[in-house]
Amino acid sequence: MWNSKNVSCGCIVSPETLEACIGKGIARWVKGRKEPVKRRDMEKCYGQWDSAQTLAMTTNEVRRVFRKYTRLVVVPIDQNPEATLLLCPMLYHRACVETFNCNTSFRVLQKSEAQIIARMKDEYVRRGLDRIARWQIGGKIGQAYILPKDKDLGRWRPISPSTFDPARLAATRVGKAIRFMLFGIKRADHFDLKSMDEMGEWCKGVEGKLRACGDGVLARSYDIKDMFARLSHESVLDAVEWVTRYHEKKGMKGVKVSLRGKMCAMVKRMRKEEGFTVISFDDVRKEAEFELSQSFVKCIGNVLSQHFGIPMGRNSSPSLARLVCAKAESAFMRRTYEVGLTVRGMRMIDDVAVMVGFAPGISETFRRVVQMLDEFERCYDENLKLVRKDEGGNAFDFLGNRVIIEIEPVRVNVLPRTKKDA
Numbered sequence: 001m002w003n004s005k006n007v008s009c010g011c012i013v014s015p016e017t018l019e020a021c022i023g024k025g026i027a028r029w030v031k032g033r034k035e036p037v038k039r040r041d042m043e044k045c046y047g048q049w050d051s052a053q054t055l056a057m058t059t060n061e062v063r064r065v066f067r068k069y070t071r072l073v074v075v076p077i078d079q080n081p082e083a084t085l086l087l088c089p090m091l092y093h094r095a096c097v098e099t100f101n102c103n104t105s106f107r108v109l110q111k112s113e114a115q116i117i118a119r120m121k122d123e124y125v126r127r128g129l130d131r132i133a134r135w136q137i138g139g140k141i142g143q144a145y146i147l148p149k150d151k152d153l154g155r156w157r158p159i160s161p162s163t164f165d166p167a168r169l170a171a172t173r174v175g176k177a178i179r180f181m182l183f184g185i186k187r188a189d190h191f192d193l194k195s196m197d198e199m200g201e202w203c204k205g206v207e208g209k210l211r212a213c214g215d216g217v218l219a220r221s222y223d224i225k226d227m228f229a230r231l232s233h234e235s236v237l238d239a240v241e242w243v244t245r246y247h248e249k250k251g252m253k254g255v256k257v258s259l260r261g262k263m264c265a266m267v268k269r270m271r272k273e274e275g276f277t278v279i280s281f282d283d284v285r286k287e288a289e290f291e292l293s294q295s296f297v298k299c300i301g302n303v304l305s306q307h308f309g310i311p312m313g314r315n316s317s318p319s320l321a322r323l324v325c326a327k328a329e330s331a332f333m334r335r336t337y338e339v340g341l342t343v344r345g346m347r348m349i350d351d352v353a354v355m356v357g358f359a360p361g362i363s364e365t366f367r368r369v370v371q372m373l374d375e376f377e378r379c380y381d382e383n384l385k386l387v388r389k390d391e392g393g394n395a396f397d398f399l400g401n402r403v404i405i406e407i408e409p410v411r412v413n414v415l416p417r418t419k420k421d422a
Contacts, residue, residue: 009056015043078147078157085148092146093300099146099158100299105229105308109296113141113303117166120294124167127286132170132279139166142313144299158229160297160311167290168315174287175316177255177279180264181243182323189333190326191345191352196399199346203403203412206344206355213342214359215408218369221396222377222386224350227321229309230383233292236310236320239327240288244281254280291316318349325352325380332379341372346398352386353398355405355412 013021022037057065073092077083100106109116121135142161149155162168183194193199210217252266256276263276270278279287291314295306310317325347336343345354354376356369377386390396394405402415 007056008059008062015039018042018045075145075147077153078149080150083150085153095146095156096144097300099156100144100297100304101302103158106297106304106306109303109305111303113298116141116296116303120166120296123290123294124170127290129167129170129283129287129290132173132277132283132287133167134169136166136169138164139168140164141296141298141303144297144304157312159313160295160306162311162314165314167294170287171291172315173257173277174279174284174291175319176257176262176264177284178240178243178288178316178319178323180255180257181247181266181284182319182326184266185243185246185326185330188344190329191347191354192322192326192329193346193348196348199348199399199401200414202346203414206346207410207412209342209344210355210357210412211410213357215410216358216360216366217355217394217405217407217410218358218366218373219353219355219390219394219396219403219405220373220376220388221351221353221390221398221403223389224325224352224380225385225387227325227350227384228312228317230385231310231321231324231381232308232383235324235381235383236292237285237288239320239324240285242327242330243323244284248281252281254278255284288316288320291320322347322349328380332376335375336372339368339372341368343372345376348399351398353390353396353403357410360407 019037019039019042022042026037069086071089072086073089075085075087075092077085101108111119117139124130124135142163142165145159145161146156147159149157162171165171182190182192193202247266251268253270254267256265256267256273256278258264258276260275267278270280272278292310295311295314297304297306297311310321329345329347333343342357343354344357345352347353354373356372358365358369360366380386394407396403397417400417402417404413404415405411406413
């Protein structure tokens, strides 16, 4: 159902209905007076309404049309807020079972929710994670759900919500710390963008770097398929160890995270500071291990434990996934320095683009560039699959923009795309 977020033109309310609603709303104020609002005053609120003025349906008309679909499941489409999918409850049930209960990444537990929460709390306290944030009272395991993917309604994105997770506050703070630690690494050593707003400025800087090595550029764009579901816990913990060791070598001891707001800073001394919680690198490692080992979700009457992949819907999940990719990109960039090629890339979650500059006219150089791009496709975790999106002509879509790279001279153009263009 397209345009399901459209606004109706409202309801047509009669003066009698309006009078009854007003009377009910101000009953406590008027203290028993029979006519708090006169009918003639109320009728002045009504003008001449012409149905030809608008093509929008009234709220009552929308309800009447939708009445025959009340037994269907209504779900929003992932990354497309303007569309809603209506489908049979049995189809949705089967998709949930296949996505969670029958998925080899999950295990069905034979314990009650209360027992699992109690065990989680014991493990939380044992690891000393209450130094990061207190255990949230009244927490419970989230109810899993799935969202159809925008480009293929037959494929589903699994969501493991952590809205009521008793350890959610610690996960949020450590997620902020990991994100901040990632951007403490030299920008040229990984492709991760801080935000979509950074893309235009970044492309201008890349243009100068590529132009300095010649008038030729070869670019490719990829989509990292099922990034969250395919990452092993071992690769995530390796990435956390990599980024903490990087900052430890610089003499840092931890990260201070603002209790209110987004401010973070590296620290060389572990001391308390008002308005901040100071998280040691050791606690970052412990919380990441806890988050992965104590990941539970409810689906179709069962409590499941996720032992492979990063659960989507948790506060620290995006930071962990981006960190794993950044670690792989750092190793790839070291390889490019060894062979003497100028390579730059950009990535936002699972969309990634890579560009290699070279001097045209030398066939051997071009072959090295192609080989390096082929090597990039294998640089990520072996469980991740890259699907190429560009058309092979230095033009591709990225984050709602059209990126066109010209040569002789090198120029990187970023053109915003409208819905008509898409």
